Amino acid sequence: AQSVAQPEDQVNVAEGNPLTVKCTYSVSGNPYLFWYVQYPNRGLQFLLKYITGDNLVKGSYGFEAEFNKSQTSFHLKKPSALVSDSALYFCAVRDRDDKIIFGKGTRLHILP
């Protein structure tokens, strides 16, 4: 079965510092990996996806993610954090039946 794991419930980063939100995956076959962000009282917004090709994927709001096959990881990164990046981030995998399986989520706090 496809699954993703987000080992950190919460990540705190000072504004202006680089941020990383970790995600590891377990899939059979080719992984279709996604990152979504959820702001308070808002829906899920798509950030980026990895399907194939370059291991470094660039997405919305300056975020990027690095696909690492040997480490089965798909960490979300941003070079310089903004206070407005504070939100709940979900790593996700798309399984063969097309439904999305979400990780437990990581709450990102950017400290002014």
Add this chain to the structure above:
Amino acid sequence: AAGVIQSPRHLIKEKRETATLKCYPIPRHDTVYWYQQGPGQDPQFLISFYEKMQSDKGSIPDRFSAQQFSDYHSELNMSSLELGDSALYFCASSFGRISYNEQFFGPGTRLTVL
């Protein structure tokens, strides 16, 4: 650009009542997915439809049913509501059953069962 529309945005019901949630996908999207997100939880897949046919089923209780109509909008019908049904219900849409197409999520319907 048009997004996924869900109605109502908020719904309060009492135990044993029924509720109907509606989802209007992005124009030309033919696939609809329903997810349930309990308080402090990750979204869990409930059910999906492709071209008006049920395509996959997840952890959807037997008390719930759903369908997709000819205009591709979908409705989630919930009966005999229980306190544990209180959650945020998301609808997502995509074009075609292609795994690498991203799903676009609506704002959600927050259901509170008293």
